[in-house]
Amino acid sequence: MSTTTSHTANIRYTNIYFLGIGGIGMSALARYFKAMGKMVAGYDKTKTDLTQTLDDLDIEIHYTDSVANIPKNYFNHHNTLVVYTPALPKDSRELAYFKNNGFDVLKRSEVLGLITKNTFSLAVAGTHGKTTTTSILGHLLRFCEVKLTAFLGGISENYNSNLILNGDEVSVIEADEFDRSFLTLSPDIACITSMDADHLDIYGSKEALHESFNDFAKRLKPEGVFFVKNGLPIDGLTYGVEDNSDYTAQNVTIKQGSYHFDLKTPQETYAGFTFSLPGRHNLSNATVALAMALKQGCNPEDLKKALADFKGVQRRFSYQIKTDDLVYIDDYAHHPEEINAVHQAVREMYPDTSVTVVFQPHLFSRTKDFGQEFADSLSKFDDILLLDIYPAREMPIEGVDSNWLLEMIINPNKKVINKSDLVEEIKATKNKVILSLGAGDIGEQVKQIKKGLLNEN
Known part of the structure; x- marks a missing residue:
């Protein structure tokens, strides 16, 4: 980089601590501050490929929401900025500690506003x-x-x-x-x-x-x-x-x-x-x-x-397998309109070819709000496999689950499955084109699906 003055003039802190550091937007900020020479650490509830890339940059991350796990260098409120994602649970112990002890605590978007x-x-x-x-x-x-x-x-x-x-x-x-x-x-x-x-x-x-x-x-x-x-x-x-x-x-x-x-x-x-x-x-x-x-x-x-020269974005119509006999595409689509867009794309590229979709609904509230729309968009595929709803920040809503959604899908080739049976259930459909869709942890299953479909150990 040429200089860092214009970007960091509004960020005077030497330490930046992230709550929800493994989120896609949060991890970009963590990378940025690390590149700017700041001390960076954080918490997330789950280890993922994203947190591993941060770990490779010597960014310290822990996975239990506990004040005792915060690195000691980050307890000085004069030189530590705390950045959190709104997706963080309201009862976060670490967030409560920082808010109650005089730290500057900002949402990710507020920090982006300062930087830019x-x-x-x-x-x-x-x-x-x-x-x-x-x-x-x-x-x-x-x-x-x-x-x-x-x-x-x-x-x-x-x-x-x-x-x-x-x-x-x-x-x-x-x-x-x-x-x-x-x-x-x-x-x-x-x-x-x-x-x-x-x-x-x-x-x-x-x-x-x-x-x-x-x-x-x-x-x-x-x-x-x-x-x-x-x-x-x-x-x-x-x-x-x-x-x-x-x-x-x-x-x-x-x-x-x-x-x-x-x-x-x-x-x-x-x-x-x-x-x-x-x-x-x-x-x-x-x-x-x-x-x-x-x-x-x-x-x-x-x-x-x-x-x-643009090669695309991971989990945005990302080809995992592309042969004459088998195509496997992974996408982040988690809204009915996004599923419709993926359907349009796959039918345009592979007309007259049967397609299996594996979908993990994201959030109980979104599934409830758009249940019929999800059912309509999923019904367009040839075979539909549903995983359980990924809750993210939410508690369950009574009566709203993947079986409830399955009932609304008019295509008879439909099934709710377990993650442990993913590859076998996909193979059983015998379709040439496979899609995995969703914004939850289905992205963590892509490598397993790919290996299974290619019959690799």
């Missing part, structure tokens, strides 16, 4: 598409040699990281609507990819969620540029795929599993783009990332090379 305050920032908001769009945008700007730091909500295949460090003049960030976190940001360029109802446990209604996105739009700096997906009930420069948007991908064709298209802008049309991530939703994400990069000043010819 003195930079030119590009923010990506939306109930779906944030991570892919942010990752494409970060990659485009990095390829164009912009001096940037990008905080990603997923692991970029190009960088094998959720953090892109190439300077401190520009910030690229996911603007997360959960817990209204994105209202701590003040971007120069921003977009909204989608506004489907979600997080109703936080917002209560779709109208309240929309109001929050409107509030986010008002956070834009006075001379800022704002993009919205065509059709959303909010003002801005529009983008889309083969429509009448201000910025649109047109003349779209598919060759050898990749999209080829031209980008029409209000000024002119740039021909000859290639993009290898399947699904019209991903092509839409690429379109707005290109629009934002153009506004940032990137050269269109450089953007063509950069987009063709």
Whole structure:
């Protein structure tokens, strides 16, 4: 990095302690502060591949919520900043200790706001598409040699990281609507990819969620540029795929599993783009990332090379096996609209091929709020295997479980299964294309599924 002044001017602490350090957004911040020369440690309830990558960076992590486990260097409230995720349980012992003993305790989004305050920032908001769009945008700007730091909500295949460090003049960030976190940001360029109802446990209604996105739009700096997906009930420069948007991908064709298209802008049309991530939703994400990069000043010819070089994001239509006889794809989809988007992509790429979906519902409240929508989207696949609901931060809701969801699925080829039987149940469907979907710990099962399907020991 060139310098660290503009990024860290608002962070005076030598020690940064994370509660929920294994979260995808939290771990990106932990990596960032470690790179800035800070002392970093934290707690998470579960060991994962993400916590292992932090451990490899000599970041100290423990897995029991106990004040006794906090490293002694972090007990001085004058030089320790505590960062926590809103997904942390309300009865967290460590969080209570820090709050009751004079420590500065900030949400992840508030820290992002401080870090990016003195930079030119590009923010990506939306109930779906944030991570892919942010990752494409970060990659485009990095390829164009912009001096940037990008905080990603997923692991970029190009960088094998959720953090892109190439300077401190520009910030690229996911603007997360959960817990209204994105209202701590003040971007120069921003977009909204989608506004489907979600997080109703936080917002209560779709109208309240929309109001929050409107509030986010008002956070834009006075001379800022704002993009919205065509059709959303909010003002801005529009983008889309083969429509009448201000910025649109047109003349779209598919060759050898990749999209080829031209980008029409209000000024002119740039021909000859290639993009290898399947699904019209991903092509839409690429379109707005290109629009934002153009506004940032990137050269269109450089953007063509950069987009063709984009390898994707882990758990976003990620190919685990891709042979003539067997295809296994893993995806983070955990909302009915995301499942619909994955279904569209897989049918476009593999027409007339039977597909098995393994789905782990995420949150009791989301499953309850969208039970019928989940059932409708899952029914479109040829065989449906359901795991138990991943509770995350929630307690069970009486009457809401995977068997309840299974009853609503109209496709007769359906079953609730145990994790221990995953591979055998998948094989029993005898389908060529396999999907694993969900935002819980199903991601930790991917290696096991892959090995099982390939008959490896």
